[in-house]
Amino acid sequence: MSSKATRRHLLAGLGAGAALASPLRRLAAGERLKAGWVYVGPIGDHGWTYRHDVGRREVEAALGERVETTYVEKVAEGPDAERVLRQLAASGHAIIFATSFGFMNSVIRVAKQFPQVKFEHATGYKTAPNVAVYNARFHEGRTVIGTIAGHMTKSGIVGYVASFPIPEVVMGINAFMLAMRRVRPDAVAKVVWVNSWYDPGKEADAAKALIDQGADIITQHTDSAAPLQVAEERGAWAFGQASDMSRFAPRAHLTAIIDNWGPYYIQRVQAVLDGSWKSHAIWWGLREGMVKIGPYNPRLPEEVREAAERVRQGIIDGSIHPFAGPIRDQQGRLRVPEGKALADEEILRMDWYVEGVQT
Amino acid sequence: MDPLTAVLASIIAAATPLLLAAAGELVVERSGVLNLGVEGMMLTGAIAAFATATTSGNPHLGILAAALAGALLALLFGLLTLTLLANQVASGLALTIFGVGLSSLLGAGFVGVPGERLPRLDIPGLSAWPLVGPVLFRHDILVYLGLLLPPGLALFLRRTRAGRILRACGENADAAHALGHPVIRVRYLALLFGGATSGLAGAFLSLSYTPLWIEEMTAGRGWIALALVVFASWSPWRLLLGAWLFGGVTILELHAQGLGLVAVPAQVLSMLPYLATIAVLLVIARSGRLRAPACLGRPFHPPV
Numbered sequence: 067m068s069s070k071a072t073r074r075h076l077l078a079g080l081g082a083g084a085a086l087a088s089p090l091r092r093l094a095a096g097e098r099l100k101a102g103w104v105y106v107g108p109i110g111d112h113g114w115t116y117r118h119d120v121g122r123r124e125v126e127a128a129l130g131e132r133v134e135t136t137y138v139e140k141v142a143e144g145p146d147a148e149r150v151l152r153q154l155a156a157s158g159h160a161i162i163f164a165t166s167f168g169f170m171n172s173v174i175r176v177a178k179q180f181p182q183v184k185f186e187h188a189t190g191y192k193t194a195p196n197v198a199v200y201n202a203r204f205h206e207g208r209t210v211i212g213t214i215a216g217h218m219t220k221s222g223i224v225g226y227v228a229s230f231p232i233p234e235v236v237m238g239i240n241a242f243m244l245a246m247r248r249v250r251p252d253a254v255a256k257v258v259w260v261n262s263w264y265d266p267g268k269e270a271d272a273a274k275a276l277i278d279q280g281a282d283i284i285t286q287h288t289d290s291a292a293p294l295q296v297a298e299e300r301g302a303w304a305f306g307q308a309s310d311m312s313r314f315a316p317r318a319h320l321t322a323i324i325d326n327w328g329p330y331y332i333q334r335v336q337a338v339l340d341g342s343w344k345s346h347a348i349w350w351g352l353r354e355g356m357v358k359i360g361p362y363n364p365r366l367p368e369e370v371r372e373a374a375e376r377v378r379q380g381i382i383d384g385s386i387h388p389f390a391g392p393i394r395d396q397q398g399r400l401r402v403p404e405g406k407a408l409a410d411e412e413i414l415r416m417d418w419y420v421e422g423v424q425t
Numbered sequence: 426m427d428p429l430t431a432v433l434a435s436i437i438a439a440a441t442p443l444l445l446a447a448a449g450e451l452v453v454e455r456s457g458v459l460n461l462g463v464e465g466m467m468l469t470g471a472i473a474a475f476a477t478a479t480t481s482g483n484p485h486l487g488i489l490a491a492a493l494a495g496a497l498l499a500l501l502f503g504l505l506t507l508t509l510l511a512n513q514v515a516s517g518l519a520l521t522i523f524g525v526g527l528s529s530l531l532g533a534g535f536v537g538v539p540g541e542r543l544p545r546l547d548i549p550g551l552s553a554w555p556l557v558g559p560v561l562f563r564h565d566i567l568v569y570l571g572l573l574l575p576p577g578l579a580l581f582l583r584r585t586r587a588g589r590i591l592r593a594c595g596e597n598a599d600a601a602h603a604l605g606h607p608v609i610r611v612r613y614l615a616l617l618f619g620g621a622t623s624g625l626a627g628a629f630l631s632l633s634y635t636p637l638w639i640e641e642m643t644a645g646r647g648w649i650a651l652a653l654v655v656f657a658s659w660s661p662w663r664l665l666l667g668a669w670l671f672g673g674v675t676i677l678e679l680h681a682q683g684l685g686l687v688a689v690p691a692q693v694l695s696m697l698p699y700l701a702t703i704a705v706l707l708v709i710a711r712s713g714r715l716r717a718p719a720c721l722g723r724p725f726h727p728p729v
Contacts, residue, residue, distance in 0.1 A: 110529060110536040110640035225683070231691070258682045259691035265644040266635035268675070271439060275679040278431045290642075291539070292635040299542075314539045314637065424685045 098134040099161075101125065101335050102154040104147065105139040106166035111264050113289025113308045114325070115139065118165045118188075120309075121327030128332050132339060143168030148176060155180040161338045163331065164188065173197060184343050186334060189234070193345050200330060203351030204234070205241035205413070206381050207323030209388040210352075210359050211305045212242035213377045214320055215283045216249025217370040218303050225276025225302075226257040227269055227286035227293050233416050235287045240420045241388045242285065245377065247422055256281060257425035264289035270296050277302050294319055310360040321374070322360035329355055349410065353382045389413060394421045432676060433560040437568060438634065440672030442467070442626040442643075444571035446650035447657070447664055448578055449622030455582065455659055456615035457595035457608075457720040461517025462502055463623050464647025465524020466495040470624025471631040472528040475540055475638045484543050488567070488628050495624020498524055499616040507609050507616075510724045521647070529640045540636030543567065567629040571668075574622070578661040591615060595718035598725040608725055623647070656706050658715045670705065674698040 103122050107115040122135050136159065141150050147169045154162050155176055161184040164173050170190040177185045177197045185197045193199055215224055224246065228235050239257060246253045256279060258272040265288075273284050273293035277300045284297045284304040291314035297304035298315035306312065306322025330350070337343040350356035359378055362371050380386030391402035395418050402408055408416075419425060446463050453460050473494035478487030502520050505511040543565040552562035561572070582588040593601040594608045602608050626646070631638055649671060657664035678694040709715055 108529060108640040110532060110638075112536050112637075112639055116536065256683045256685070258679050259695070260679075261692060261695045262644065264639060266637065266639055266642050267439075267442075267630060267644060267646070268679075270635045271435065271676055272679050272683075274431075274435050275676065275683050278428050279680070279683045281683075290635065290639050291637055295539075295542075295635060295637070309537075425682075425691075 098132055099335070099339055100157075100159040101133055101135050101338075102159040102162040103135065103137040104141050104150055104154070104162065104164045104166075104169065105137060106141060106143060106168065107263070108139050109137075111289050112291070113264055115165065116289075117308050117325035118163070118327055121331045122163075124328030125331045125335055129335060129339070133335055141169075144172070148172040151176040151185075152179070155183045159183060161186065161335060161343070184334075184338055191347070193347055195345055198334075198345045199347045201349045202325060202327075202356045203349055203388075204323060204325075204357055205237045205388050206351040207357045207359060208238045208241040209245040209381060209386070210374050210378050211285065211321060211323060212245030213249060214366070214370055214374050215242070215285065215303075215305075216246040216253060217367075217373060218320065219246075219250060219253065219283050221280050221282045222250055222253045223279070223281045224253065224255045224283045224285060225273060225279075225281030226255050227272045227276070227284065227288055228257050228259050229263050229288050230261065231259065233414055236419065237413050237416045238287055239423055239425075240416060243420050243422050244389065244393065247420075249373070254422045254424055257423060259425075260288060262288070266290040266292035269293050273297060273304075274300070291315070306360060312361070312363070317365070320363045320366055324358040324360050326356055326358045351381070352378060353384075395419065396421060396423060430556060430559050432680060433556075434563070436669060436673045436676050437560060437572075438564060439676055440668040441564075441568045441571040442629050442634070442646050443650050443653055443668040443671060444574060444665065445567070445626035445629065446623045446647060447653040447668065448571075448574040448661065449619035449626075450650060451654050451657065451659055451661060451664060452578065452591070453612075453615045453619035454654055454721055455595045455718055456591050456612045457598055457718055457723065457725065458503075458506065458612050458616060459513045459517065459722040460499065460502055460520070460616060460619060461514060461651065462498065462520025462524060463619075463650050464643060464645070465521035465527075466498045466620050466623035467524075467627035467630075467643045467647045467650075468528035468641065469498055469524045469531075470495040470627030471642060472532040472535070472627075472638060473624065474628035475535055475631040475636075476531065478632055479535065479538055479540055484541060484632050487632055488543075488625065491624040491628030492621040493624070495620040495622070495627070496617045497620070499620025499623075500613075502620075503613050503616045506724065507612055510726060513722050513724070525641060532638045532640065535638040536640075538638065540632065540638070542636045543633040565633050567625060567633060570625065571629075572665075575661040575665040582661065592718070594725075595720055598720045598723075599728065602725075602727055608727070612725070623650075626650070652702065655715075655717075656702055656709070658709060659718065663709075667702065667705075671698050671702055674701045 105115040109119045138150050163186045165188045167189045173185050173187045187199045189201045190199045260268045269288050270292040273296035282302050284293050286293045291311045294304045294315035298318040304318045308325045310322045312319040387407040389408035391406045392404045393402035470491035474487035474491035477490035478484040505516045506513045548562040552558045590606050594611045598608045653667045656667045675698045678697050
């Protein structure tokens, strides 16, 4: 009895806050494991952060009796992020998900100070024994919708409402264009940069401008459903971004790329509960279900749906690679020869565009 | 619609939220009050409009709700600055922050809910005119309101007694008070008007431009409206020009990107509307016509 008390007191003495709040101590009966999420934007962006929060709620639904979740939204990258991460770690959270690239250095620093807490960093590249990174192969989704676009376009012009020219967006544009050109070799993509992740007004303006310039398909890498609404009004086709947006454009919405974080989150929280959590760096896509293709619009012709499904299945079983050669860049240079495909590191560093992209 | 007509029509629409908010702020500033809370009032108006329109099914009720919400926030600002004599700049900024947060809170349940666009009202006869017809006369009611405000305000400020009294309160509040005009009451009314139009500007965004609700969907338009009032040197007609200039350059830069015309990076193109506004402002300033109302921002305490 007394030796147990001494050990407990010793442990408690080791580093005030961290030890006291150590998630490794046995959870008392009825006490729940705390899992935290740090969001860079508001859940109300109906895009990136919104989908992460959907994932968090799925964790609550699946593991609610054993896990309680916390979230902090609108955390600016930088000192604020570090403060929030530290606060969550010190208040007994066993696992913390940091859902933006810019949190990377803050995560690494705080993780050093709280070795017992597990950190998961989305879209980053630095790991540690207690820091895992996770990312999703959205460009696989772009390959599928690019295929659909190739079939559905009449004018051969797709309007791309893009946010910032970072690798993630660039690889999406390229994957889309490559897939579209396999069906429609003369297709072009007009890209308009709105320099924001979400600004519904500007996104709508961009979509209008693109349609005025002959695009009959609109796709986007911005968060709001505004481009879809414009497409619906103007009689163009469009694709949903991050979630199924068909209720905003029942006629125009062909399908959507859906960010599906829930199953991954459930798996990782479960791993902490089981004690089997290990650091890793994963980049999952259609096969693992982290990226999903939404329900197809009933107006999609049967053969187009079949073509899309073939591509989707092909990516899942590995027979189709989104960046398989031959690939030429905008200047016509052969970047990837026939028979080869771009490796992951090359995809992540993409700063050039494929033939047909106008930007 | 041919491309030119389509572009011009979208410029008119893009300028509308700026016009509505800036016109109201112009009246407020001409009365001597500096209300920096435009962005907050716009957002609150946007969510009030969206929430009312989607729950009641009537978008016009939404318009009313937006005007009311904006006016209420402006009333709060008035209490702080006109009655309690708080610093106007600080109170205005606080109002913006408050409006942003309040709208986010109220809007939480409306994210992901599609809205219904305001019905388009083609003006019979006029909308059939070539070019001018589709550009000016095939919009919804809020666009028309935005187009009517500058001439209406020009008339009001120059040719009506009430307008002149308002200007007097902004130029020399002590003298206006000495003449027996109710300075504080005039400023309150100006604030209510400014709040209502800012709310309507927000309503236009969430009911017509992009019928949905997303946090902070005004994306800084309130601040641009404030700048446009200065750009217009507090004159309603120049406000119209400024709104069209800013809206025009914004739309054109998107078109330029799509056409691949300019080999300039997109980020530089994004700067163009602001650069254009600053450039024209410099020209106006050099001509010496930039004059703020003399009592702008100064709290008024009736001499006992």
